[in-house]
Every structure is written in C-alpha cells, then in structure tokens.
Amino acid sequence: MAHGSLERFLPDDAATARLGEDLALALRPGDVLALSGDLGAGKTALGRALIRVNAGAPDLEVPSPTFTLVQTYDGRVPVVHFDLYRLGSPSELDELGLDEALAEGAAVIEWPDRAGDRLPAESVSVALSHEGEGRLAVISGTGPAFDRVVRSLAIRDFLGQAGAGEAKRVPFPGDASARAYETIHAENQPPRVLMNSPRLVLGPPVKDGKPYAIIAHTAQTVAAFVAMARAIRERGIAAPEVLASDLDRGFLLLEHLGEGAVLDATGRPIAERYAAASELLATLHGDPWPEKLEVASGIFHNVPPFDHDALMIEVELLLDWYVPWKTGGPADASLRTRFADAWNEVFDRLDRTERGIVLRDYHSPNIIWRAGRSGSDRLGILDFQDAMIGPSAYDIASLAMDARVTISEEIERSTVAAYVAARHAKGGFDEQNFREAYAITAVQRNTKILGIFVRLDKRDGKPAYLRHLSRIRAYLRRALVHPALAPVAALYEEHGLLSEDE
Template structure:
C-alpha cells in the first residue's frame, strides 16, 4: 500500500543552517532513498549536498566537485552515494546510461535539477524545495511519505534535545544501527570536551499478538523503551562494573546521552578474537555472576524496573525459531509436521526442567564481541566496558558464558573456547556454593537454546526482514549447536535434529 505524502517546512537563516541540515539528513538516509533537490541557482542545493556527503564520509575536507559536466559523481561511503546534476541532461532516457537505477538500488541518490528527469524519478523520493526568504535566508519544504518524514522529524527532535541540554551546535556523526530499532550517534561538543554517544531508542508499539494475547517482544522480554537500560546501567555501575555514565536523558522520548567507553573491541584488525581480551571478558563475567542483583531496581525518575525472569515461555519461544524458520528453509518451504513440532517442544520442556537447580543471576543476554569494549589502560574488571544490556533478565548464569565463548559473529576457535571455559571455572571454583557439574549441564542446554534461536533468526532476518547478510553466521552457529550436543543431556535434541536433517551437509565455520 502506497503511503500518502506529507510535508515539513523549515527556515534556514544562513549557510551554517543549510550545512547543519545536510549533516542531519546524512544521519537518516537509507539505501534506496532518492533526494530530489529543487530550487534556483544559489538557493543552497549544492551546499546541502556537500554537507551531507562530508558528514557521511566524516571528512570535513572531502573533495565534492560539482557533477554539472559529468552529470554524476559516485562516493563509496557508509552507504554508496551518487550525486547527480541533471542541468545538462538532454533526455530523461539518458538516466539509464549514467547508471541512475543501479545507483538507487545500491545506495542513496542526490539529484539536483530533478525536473530534467521527467517522470523517471521514483514516486517514493524525498523532495526538498529551496526558496529565497524575503526576510533573508531560505525556506525549505520537504515532501515525502509519512515514514520518511518521521525519520527526518526524529533527527531534528534529537537536535532540539541536544540544544536544550547544553550541546547546542555539537557535531553529530553516525555511529551505528543494529538489528533492532536502536541507532547511535557520536556527539562532539563544541567546547572540545569528551566525545559522547547519543542512544536513539524510541518506544516501540506492540507488535501483533502471537500467543496468549501478547506480542513476541513481551513474550521474550525485549525492552520496549529505555527505562530498562537506565536501571541495569545504574545497577552495574553501583557494583563497580564499567557501564557508561548517563549524562542527559529524555526517557519518554527514548533519548540518552551516554559516556563513550572507547573505540577498542576484543577483536583484532582482521576481526579475529584477541585471546587476552576474551580471557579478561570471561574473568569479568565470573565476577558479575558472583555479585548479587536485586530484581526491582529503583529508577531516578521514580518507580522501579522489575528485571524479568528468563522463563520457560521465553526460552521456548526463542527455540521455536529453529522449527518455524530454519527447518522450512532447509526443506525448501516445507514446514515441520505436527508430530515433529510436538516432539521438539516436548524435548525443550524436558531440557528446561533440568535447569530448575541451575544457578540464576543477572543475564546481560548479549555479552559478545559487538557489545564488549576493551579499556586497556584500566585494571581488573574495569578493563571491560559493558553496553547493550537493556534486555537483561534473571536466568541461568551459563547463558552469558555461552554468548562470549560461542560468539555468534566471530569464530572463537576450539582451543580458545576450552581455555575460556577453564578460566571461568577456575575462578568460580573458589566459591563454596558453586556446583560445577550443574553449571556445565546448564551451559550445554543454554548453548543449544541459543544456537536454535540464532539458526532460526538468521533465516527470519533474510526472508522476512530482507537482511541476508546475517546468513554468513549460520555455519558457525550450527557448529555451536554440535558442540552443545557433546553433553549427554542434549541427546534427545541431537537425535531429533539428526532425524529432520538439521546440521547435515553443513561446513564448519572458517576463522576470519
């Protein structure tokens, strides 16, 4: 269904305002966006284009020549960007010759003098019209679908948040987005102070109910606003762990300005694990598991955040991703039979029953390479910066150890896995109430549960969400499942997978 277009009107007082708008548009453009820039000579089209390109390159001195004579200039940036100037275009049919459709398919198009293209520009474009204001400056009208206008309004509202909190004029640059709806920016204060990070996590509407009247996010206890992040952050910092300080917040708007813990990760330049850093991460995790956390954490704005349980319903719902998405994909679209589903779920009920006596603690849930910051100038647990913990639960402590030693996004070779397990267990053995056999059984069960979830999730991201890039991780996470199967408790699940063909003819992951 085609969305109805809507408009947004702005006033730009001077060239600096035009540059700022270009920089802020650089934060929200997505692959497939076409920005049609309309206006007379000198109205600001080229100024905005230049600012957008330099912001995406994070290079204030990037050469941005006018494409007036070449018709197009291409830039390999965070997203590929093609800058078109169609003033000299003699026939709209020439767009195909200069690669317009390919550029639009692969990235972002900036188009000056779009009227020369006739009706060849996409209906889903973002029209930006410049006009001279009799009072001085420029007036800007932006017309696009409601979804795209909402993106632009959001980035402008973040600017207002920063301006109101003492960061007026701060330089903003894209940091990252993830598979969720969160996005992050680097914030550079004008006074030269320390770089901050802006976390943009607007409250999400509930999805469609899928079971017992609840959406998927509620069933598996995914954070729907920033309050859980704030609560867990404060609890971690109060116990001496290196979570980021929160400098400014508007929790209702889903905006947090937080400490930048640093640029270093636990991986080398080639994306391979650095053993020392992984071992320090596991030591930090062992300390975390030996630290008590309350279930109800007071919030600075009043009220409390109740840390949910990693309960049977959540575990099974995640494990079902394997049978709902991976198995049909494996079978070229043929779903599981009723008998196969019933047996699979019964196996998981029995496995979850065996977790009744497992150690329970705060589970960060995503303790792996993208979310571990290395702070080599610190000591002890302060060397390990913790981020992305808003979905934390109370559950088997073994889950987070699975997350790091069976890193979903990078291959941790078996010898390092064994070393990390040895490190963790040697630290925990000094605790009189630590039950190693129970922990190892829980580790294997949670390893299988996480692998089942991920091997289904990769397919869902590809087929439903059109994000095929995650499929490269599947050989690795299938290997993780085979490692979990080494424990005798997993024999029923191992046999079921063998019968339905999961894991067959799959190559083991290669080190990156």
C-alpha cells in the same frame, strides 16, 4: 497518507552543512531527496555536505553535476546526484537511470520540478530560500523516508538541549537490531555516544495471541537501558553513564567507554581478555539481583524472567526460518511437536539451576577493553537493555561460544575455567549444576541464532550473516554432547540439521 512539513533556519554555511549531515544519517536505499530553490539558494552546498557525510570523506570532491547531469558516489548508502536543470523533458529521466539508482541506493535531485510527475510519491522535498543573512529550509514529505528525516532532526534538537547542538554525528556500522548508534564529536568535549532506539514495534500475534517481543521479553523503551546501566554501575562495573535522556522519543546521550576490543587486530579472541570478561560475570553472579530497578525518580523498570515461554519462542526460530532454509520445506506438525517435547524436557532441568542477571548479549561486540586500567575497570559492557532474570550460565555460553568469532575449544575451556575459579573463590558454587546449565543455555542460544541469522538474510536482506552458520553449527555439536541435551541432540541428528552439506 498524511503529509507533513517542518522548517529549519540556517544562519550560515555551517548550519547548512549540519542539515546535510542530518539528512545523510536518515538516508536509506530507495530514498529520493528533492532539493529546490532559486539559483544560489544553497542546493548544491546542501547536497555536497550530505554526500560527504554519507561517504565518510569530509574533503571529497563533489562538483555540481550541472553539465554531466548525473554523478555517482559510494558510501554508507550509494548516492546518485542528479541536476535536472538542463533536462529536456521528464522522459529523459529514464535515460539517466533514476530507477536503477533507487534499486541500489538513494538519489539527491536538484531542480526536481523538471522531472514533472516522474519522481516517487514518497520523495522528501527540501525547499531552500534566502532569509535575512541566512537560508530557510522547508522540509516536507510523507512515508518512511520523511519519518526518518524528522527523527534525525529531532536527534539534532536533543543534542542541542544537551549542549551539543553543533556536534558532528558519525554513525556506527549497522547491526542486527532496530537501534542505531552514533559517535558525537563536540568541540572541547570527549567523544560521546548517541543511542537512537525508537519504541519497539510489537508486531502481530505469533502465539497465544501475543507478539514475539512480549513472549521473549524484549525491551520496549530505552528505560530498560537506563535502569540496567545504573544498576551495573552501582556494582562497580563500567557501563556507560547516561548523560542526557529523552525516554519518550528513545534518545540517550552516553559516556563513550572507548574502542578497545577483546579481539586482536585480525579478529581472533585474546584468551586473557576473554578470561577477564568471564571473571567480570562472576562479580555479577551469586549475589541477589533485584527484579525492580529505578530508571529515574518515580520511574521503575521490572526486569522480566527468562521463563519457559521466552526460552521456547526463541528456539522455535529454528523451525520458522532455519529448517525451511536447510531442508527446503517447512517444519511439519510432527517435527514441531517432537521439538517442543524435547526442549520442554531440557528446560525443566534449568528450573534447578542458579538464577541471576542475564545480560543476554554478552559477547565481543559489546565488551570494551580499557587498557591501562585494573580489575573490573579493565572492561566496559554495552547492550544490556534486554536483560532478564534467568540461568546465570547463559552469559558465559554467550561469551565462550561467541556467535561472530571462532572460539577454539581451548579458549572456550580457559574462559569457562576462569569463571568457575572466580565463583569457587566466592564460595557456595555448585560447579556440576553450572556445567549442565552452561551446556543447555549454549544449545538454546545457538539454536536461536541459527534461526535469527537465516531470518536476517531472508526477511531483512542481510545475507552476510549466513557466513556465521557453519561456526554456530560447530558450537552446537560441541555443546550437544552433554547428557542433559540427549533429547535435542537425537532430534537434530535425525533431521540432519547440523550437517555441513549445503
């Protein structure tokens, strides 16, 4: 395994604190940061900055653990701060609980040489030394932790090129994707958003020799976001302006649209704001949407189709993840065949529906309420890089059956009614066709989500998503009453897939 290293000159304490911030944002459970250097070289100052950023507490008291040897801190990642200067022998690390610390969080270790060969092979080393009026940090390591550190420092360089090299970086709470976001605070500048979106790792072939992401048409680079943001803004709708970009690395510096929500303080949907969000979709629908969008001069993004293969690979997540979790055993060949037959019959009906832009994740986390503004400008939209050309009804189903929010039948009806009224006002709207497509896409989306949320638990260690399953099943029962879904409804009923008995 290759070993890498890089250097950072730290001219003052503020630069040391920024390095601590950059290291903190790369930290994950299981990581070890080994801080070495002579007395006074800045090890404790760097560790203190890292711990404060990780805890989200700039004034947190972080004493040197020289005498206690160990100090524990809560935060985005639990951190245990070790000072091994007074360690008698490497074997004493067992008594200090290093293994237990790494099982739950990360470790920051000063005087790592006292540990002998007891530290993990993939520890990240930060060697500090005096250089002129400042310090030199040599960062080295191997493996995923070092790769994350390298990427975090590359973000700092990107911000520097955008005139925000001394900005404060504050991470967003994590979501279900590989992308990460930060709020960027620079002096005398409004807040901005940093999107960190590495090139998509396609994974192994899952069907017909193709990876899942290829079949589902998942965006592979940030170019898709840049193109969609430009196209949405050209239609008079608030999407983030792209202020700086590195398409190769997957870094974007974006306009911050605000923090207003379509939910109230208790997390409940505000009916009027959901209606406004559905009316916004009506402004996007009914007009032609090009399949080729400009990213930059001479660079284009082709908006993929939401075709049968993409629709099917998504619903099959139910078979791959939810069915084994729900029934205690894998989906057998008979169920898979009948499942495909039922869904293909339903998907054939979508071929007759109106097609337009499908933003794909048009729901409460990605809709910003902009108080004090009027018309379409009251709302800002995010997270549209996976957009496709498909059934226009899909995004209404995503909104009116919000996966993370309990939407009552009354608010669902009023949300859909606002969209229908807006489309009728534009003319040429086939409401009956829309109602059928709405039901089909609602069931398709919620079927997929059942599979995704179980996968997030079983594969990714994120059990919190399981709390949403009862809501998703209720949405499915609600939508499956439409006659167009009869084949799927019968199959789900036969196998008890929507019961609440677990």
